[in-house]
Amino acid sequence: MGLAIDREKCTLCGVCVEVCPFSALTNTGDRIEVSEACTLCGQCVKECPEKAISIEEKPQAPAADSAQYRGIWFFAEQRKGALIPATLELLSAALSMKQTLGEEVCGVLFGHQADGLADDLIKRGCEKVYLVDHPSLAEFQDEAYACILTHLVRKYKPGIVLASATMVGRAFIPSVACQLGTGLTADCTGVSIDPETKLLVQTRPTFGGNLMARILCRAHRPQMATVRPKMCDPAPVLPDGKGTVIREEYSSFPVCVSMTSVRRESLEQTVDLQSAEIIVSGGRGLGDGKNFDLLREFADLIGAAVGASRAAVDSGWIAYPHQVGQTGRTVKPKIYIACGISGAIQHLAGMQTSDYIIAINKDPDAPIFKVANLGIVGDIFEILPALMKKIRSAKGG
Amino acid sequence: MRIIVCIKQVPDTIEVKIDPETRRIVREGVKGVLNPFDAYAVEEAVRVKERFGGEATAVTMGPQQAEQVLRDAIAVGIDRGVLLTDRKFVGSDTLATSYALSRAVKKLEPFDLVICGFETLDGSTGQVGPELATHLGLPCIPYVSKILSVDNGRIECRRLLEDHYETLSCPLPAVITVIKEINEPRIPSLRGLLKAKKAEIAVWSAQDVAADERRIGHEGSPTWVVDIWKPVISKEGRVVKGDAEETAEELFRQLKTMGVV
Numbered sequence A: 001m002g003l004a005i006d007r008e009k010c011t012l013c014g015v016c017v018e019v020c021p022f023s024a025l026t027n028t029g030d031r032i033e034v035s036e037a038c039t040l041c042g043q044c045v046k047e048c049p050e051k052a053i054s055i056e057e058k059p060q061a062p063a064a065d066s067a068q069y070r071g072i073w074f075f076a077e078q079r080k081g082a083l084i085p086a087t088l089e090l091l092s093a094a095l096s097m098k099q100t101l102g103e104e105v106c107g108v109l110f111g112h113q114a115d116g117l118a119d120d121l122i123k124r125g126c127e128k129v130y131l132v133d134h135p136s137l138a139e140f141q142d143e144a145y146a147c148i149l150t151h152l153v154r155k156y157k158p159g160i161v162l163a164s165a166t167m168v169g170r171a172f173i174p175s176v177a178c179q180l181g182t183g184l185t186a187d188c189t190g191v192s193i194d195p196e197t198k199l200l201v202q203t204r205p206t207f208g209g210n211l212m213a214r215i216l217c218r219a220h221r222p223q224m225a226t227v228r229p230k231m232c233d234p235a236p237v238l239p240d241g242k243g244t245v246i247r248e249e250y251s252s253f254p255v256c257v258s259m260t261s262v263r264r265e266s267l268e269q270t271v272d273l274q275s276a277e278i279i280v281s282g283g284r285g286l287g288d289g290k291n292f293d294l295l296r297e298f299a300d301l302i303g304a305a306v307g308a309s310r311a312a313v314d315s316g317w318i319a320y321p322h323q324v325g326q327t328g329r330t331v332k333p334k335i336y337i338a339c340g341i342s343g344a345i346q347h348l349a350g351m352q353t354s355d356y357i358i359a360i361n362k363d364p365d366a367p368i369f370k371v372a373n374l375g376i377v378g379d380i381f382e383i384l385p386a387l388m389k390k391i392r393s394a395k396g397g
Numbered sequence B: 001m002r003i004i005v006c007i008k009q010v011p012d013t014i015e016v017k018i019d020p021e022t023r024r025i026v027r028e029g030v031k032g033v034l035n036p037f038d039a040y041a042v043e044e045a046v047r048v049k050e051r052f053g054g055e056a057t058a059v060t061m062g063p064q065q066a067e068q069v070l071r072d073a074i075a076v077g078i079d080r081g082v083l084l085t086d087r088k089f090v091g092s093d094t095l096a097t098s099y100a101l102s103r104a105v106k107k108l109e110p111f112d113l114v115i116c117g118f119e120t121l122d123g124s125t126g127q128v129g130p131e132l133a134t135h136l137g138l139p140c141i142p143y144v145s146k147i148l149s150v151d152n153g154r155i156e157c158r159r160l161l162e163d164h165y166e167t168l169s170c171p172l173p174a175v176i177t178v179i180k181e182i183n184e185p186r187i188p189s190l191r192g193l194l195k196a197k198k199a200e201i202a203v204w205s206a207q208d209v210a211a212d213e214r215r216i217g218h219e220g221s222p223t224w225v226v227d228i229w230k231p232v233i234s235k236e237g238r239v240v241k242g243d244a245e246e247t248a249e250e251l252f253r254q255l256k257t258m259g260v261v
Helices: A015-019 A043-047 A085-101 A115-123 A142-156 A167-180 A289-302 A310-314 A345-351 A380-396 B036-052 B064-075 B094-107 B128-136 B190-198 B244-257
Strands: A002-005 A025-027 A032-034 A053-056 A072-076 A105-111 A128-133 A160-164 A184-188 A190-193 A200-206 A211-217 A223-227 A244-247 A260-266 A278-282 A305-308 A335-339 A356-361 A374-377 B002-007 B009-011 B032-034 B055-061 B080-084 B113-117 B140-151 B154-160 B164-171 B174-178 B202-204 B223-229 B238-241
Touching: A002 A032, A015 A025, A015 A043, A043 A053, A072 A085, A085 A105, A085 A160, A085 A190, A085 A223, A105 A115, A105 A142, A115 A128, A115 A244, A128 A142, A142 A167, A142 B140, A160 A167, A167 A184, A167 A223, A167 B094, A167 B128, A167 B140, A184 A200, A184 B094, A200 A223, A278 A289, A289 A305, A289 A380, A305 A310, A356 A380, A356 B244, A374 B244, A380 B244, B002 B036, B002 B064, B002 B094, B002 B128, B009 B064, B032 B036, B032 B064, B036 B055, B036 B064, B036 B113, B036 B140, B036 B174, B055 B064, B055 B094, B064 B080, B064 B190, B080 B094, B094 B128, B113 B128, B128 B140, B128 B174, B140 B164, B154 B174, B238 B244
Parallel strands: A072 A105, A072 A160, A105 A128, A128 A244, A160 A223, A184 A223, A278 A305, A278 A335, A335 A356, A356 A374, A374 B238, B002 B055, B002 B113, B055 B080, B080 B202, B113 B174, B140 B174
Antiparallel strands: A002 A053, A025 A032, A190 A200, A200 A211, A211 B223, A260 B164, B009 B032, B140 B154, B154 B164
C-alpha cells in the first residue's frame, strides 16, 4: 500500500521531487524517500520519465451491497422559505447525470410549510422529493439537518448525494458523510458520471484554484460531494414535470439537538457576495476607509454588492464579511469590478472564476490585469465619478 | 479549561509554477508554514486560556518536519505539542485524517474545547473540523467569529453564515472552527521563541493512539485523487489607457453592452 518506487528503474533524476504538489518526496542521494505528506495524487507517477513509480492499489473491495445504492440525491437548500438558486443548479447537474446513469433524481427538502418548494422542484424535473416539514427545520439547524439526512440515506440508499457548497452545506454535510463512513469531496466545480465505470467524477480546485484535482469514491456508498454555486444554469420549469412528494415525519428521526440558536443578525444586503450578480471591490488603492463611500455609491447605482481585498480589511477600512480571497469569501459573480486592487495571488483565488472581470488600477503592471477581461489603467477617483455621471444621465434620459 | 487546537503545516504559497520547458508543475523549494486559519485557532486557544485559565495542547498530523508548526504554536502561548506521525497515515483523505486526529484527541481526554481553523490553505475542504467532531460524538460550531462566553459548562459563540451572523450556545466539550474575523494573531515574544525551541514535542504513532489501521491512510480513505493538473485560466483581456473621460466612456459602453446600465 502506498507509493512504490522501483529502485532498479529509478535513476534519481529528481523529477518526482520537483513535481510533487505536496513536497512529500526527497532525494537522499541514493534513494527517493516518501514522507507522510504524500496524498497519492499520482503526479509523480505521471511525470516519472523512467516509469519507476506506481501506486500500490490495495484492493478496496466494493461495499458488499453497493449495487443496492441507486439514485441521484441532492439536498434542496432553502433560506427563509425560498429555494436558493444553487439548489436549482444542483437539480440541473443531477438531471444531466441522469442522462448517463439512468437513475432517478430525488431532492431532499427540510423546512416549514415547504410544500410549494417541493412542487417547484417537481415542476423542474425532480422525480421524487423527500420532504421533512417541521417548524424547527424552518431555518438551518446543524445537528437536526445532519441527523435526518443521515437516516434518510440509510433508509433509501442513494448512490450519489450532492449538496451545494454553501456555508450551510459545508457545515453539516461532513457530519453526514462521517456518520455514513463514506467519502466526501468538498467544493466541486464539476460533477459528472464516467460513462464506463458509472462512477461519480468529482472535479475540484485545490491550492486556491491553482491546481485542479479529479476525485473518485470507488468502493464506498453513497458517493458524496458539495458543489460550488454558479457552476451551471438553474433547472428550468418543464411543461410536463411530474413526480412524487414523499413526506417523512420529523418525529420518526432520533434528532438530538444540543446546540441552541440564541439570535440571528442579518448582514446588510450589500454583503451577500455569494448571491450577488455584480460585485464592486476595493483595495489598498482606495487609500482610506472613507473612500469606500465612493464604492458604495457606485455599487448602489448599479445594484452591486461591495467586496474588499485583504489589505483593505486588515487596514480596518471595511468589515471582514466583505473580504474576497483565500481567507475570505470565494465569489463568482457575472461581473467583478476590482478598484485599486493589485491582485495578490490570495485575492485572485477568491474571484478569478468570475464571468467577467473589470480592473481599474493606476499601476499598469498590477497582476490583476492578467485575469481582467477589461483593464483600465487610471485613477479610480477620477474615473468612477465620471462613470457615475454618465450612468445617471443615461438613467435620467 | 483544557483546550486542544488542531493545526496543519501547509505550503507557504498557493502559487503553482509550471516549468516552461517540461510543462511540469514545480513545487520544489516551497516552505512549510502554519496554515493561516490555524493561526487564528492557536491565538483563540491562548486567549481562552488567558480569560478562563487552564492549558492548551496543539496537535498536528504530518511528517516529522511538521513539528515546526507545533513550536510556532508554543511560541505564542500553547503549552505543549503533539505530533501524530506514521507512514501508515500516508494517503489519508479528510475522513481518515479526522479519524486519526480524533484518536489523538481522545488520548488527551479530559478536555473542554477543541478549536480548528475553518479550512486549510492547500486543500480548502473545511471538512476535517466537522468530521473530527462527528468521530468524537461532539457538537460542532463552524465559522466562529467570536467566543462570547464560556460558562457553566457551555460555550456561546457567534458564527458567520452567508447572509447573517448566528449566536449559538452549546454544551462543552465541543468542537469549533474559527474564521479570520475572530482575532489578530500575536507575534511571538523572544521568551516564547526560546521556550518553543526547547520544548519537547510528544511524537505519537498510529499505534500510540490505538488507531484502527483499516481506517487510516489510503485504506481508510474512501476518496481517491486520480488526477491533478494546472488549469488554464485564459482571459481574452484588453487593457485601456487614457484620461478619465475616455476610460469612463469605455467602461460605460461595456456595462451597457452587458445590460447593467
